[in-house]
Amino acid sequence: MEFNTNFILGCSAIGAGLAVIAGIGPGVGQGIAAGHAAAAVGRNPGAKSDVTSTMLLGQAVAETTGLYGLLVAILLLFVKPLVP
Amino acid sequence: MGQGILLSGETEVDFMIHGVFSYELFGQTVWITRTHVCVLIVMLIIMAFCLFANRAIKRASEVPGAFQNVVELVVEMLDNMIGGVMGRYAVNFRNYIGTIFIFILISNISGLLGLRPPTADYGVTFALGIITFVLIHFNKFKHQKVSGVIKGLCSPWPIWAPINIISDLAVPVSLSLRLFANILSGTAIMALIYALLSKVALMWPAALHVYFDLFSGAIQTYVFCMLTMTYITDACTTEES
Numbered sequence: 001m002e003f004n005t006n007f008i009l010g011c012s013a014i015g016a017g018l019a020v021i022a023g024i025g026p027g028v029g030q031g032i033a034a035g036h037a038a039a040a041v042g043r044n045p046g047a048k049s050d051v052t053s054t055m056l057l058g059q060a061v062a063e064t065t066g067l068y069g070l071l072v073a074i075l076l077l078f079v080k081p082l083v084p
Numbered sequence: 085m086g087q088g089i090l091l092s093g094e095t096e097v098d099f100m101i102h103g104v105f106s107y108e109l110f111g112q113t114v115w116i117t118r119t120h121v122c123v124l125i126v127m128l129i130i131m132a133f134c135l136f137a138n139r140a141i142k143r144a145s146e147v148p149g150a151f152q153n154v155v156e157l158v159v160e161m162l163d164n165m166i167g168g169v170m171g172r173y174a175v176n177f178r179n180y181i182g183t184i185f186i187f188i189l190i191s192n193i194s195g196l197l198g199l200r201p202p203t204a205d206y207g208v209t210f211a212l213g214i215i216t217f218v219l220i221h222f223n224k225f226k227h228q229k230v231s232g233v234i235k236g237l238c239s240p241w242p243i244w245a246p247i248n249i250i251s252d253l254a255v256p257v258s259l260s261l262r263l264f265a266n267i268l269s270g271t272a273i274m275a276l277i278y279a280l281l282s283k284v285a286l287m288w289p290a291a292l293h294v295y296f297d298l299f300s301g302a303i304q305t306y307v308f309c310m311l312t313m314t315y316i317t318d319a320c321t322t323e324e325s
Contacts, residue, residue: 067265
């Protein structure tokens with residue numbers, strides 16, 4: 001079956017939109033990490049710098065899955081691998 | 085293709101890597117791209133800073149001047165960060181971690197200077213990831229010996245060896261993709277704003293630059309160096325020590 005280029009581009013745009021839904025997971029995870037870090041600082045204000053650096057490191061690692069979704073979206077939109 | 089080589093903001097959405105010129109080498113066409121030019125500029129900035137820092141430290145005085153203070157602050161900060169994570173292995177890796185920290189930081193915030201950040205090119209970040217991968221495994225074989233490495237691969241059971249190998253191979257890929265995707269997303273969003281809102285994008289995108297270039301860039305630099313240090317310390321640690 002033959003599809004024209006515009007149809008494939010439209011489907012790519014829909015796919016890119018679906019791919020960035022992956023951002024939900026890291027958003028929830030980072031929020032949980034930040035909430036627990038705030039609770040830890042409240043309990044022990046002296047350890048603020050340690051808690052902050054641990055939180056940032058964990059959040060950056062948790063962010064990776066969301067970034068993979070973003071990469072797929074960017075590839076679909078700008079590199080257009082599906083267009084013949 | 086030739087115009088606006090170094091500028092990240094143009095009239096149309098454009099944040100891709102463009103070739104500047106190409107040449108033939110052994111039958112292959114090799115492109116010199118925007119990334120090469122930007123890496124060169126970043127290198128020149130770092131080299132100039134290093135030359136001045138070297139001169140300032142050679143003529144160090146008892147009461148430090150402004151520039152000597154800055155240099156001492158940078159070195160002390162890096163030493164504290166590396167010493168805090170790596171402990172007694174810190175001495176051997178201060179040079180490498182300090183170098184990549186400064187290089188990635190200047191690369192990430194070079195978006196402020198109108199360059200396309202070199203770290204928004206997967207070729208640059210994957211090279212950094214490969215260097216880390218080689219360092220991890222060199223130190224693993226050096227400190228744990230071959231028997232320790234095989235024992236590590238076969239834990240908890242020998243049948244898990246393929247999964248352990250895959251997770252080892254995923255380290256440089258995930259390290260480099262994290263840095264690349266973060267900086268690329270910042271570059272893409274800034275390009276979209278400048279292109280789509282070019283009539284109203286006056287002054288206020290500066291606030292977004294602070295977030296996407298300064299904050300995000302500094303965090304990702306810190307994370308890349310932190311993870312590199314953690315992996316290398318893991319590789320150096322044997323069961324006895």
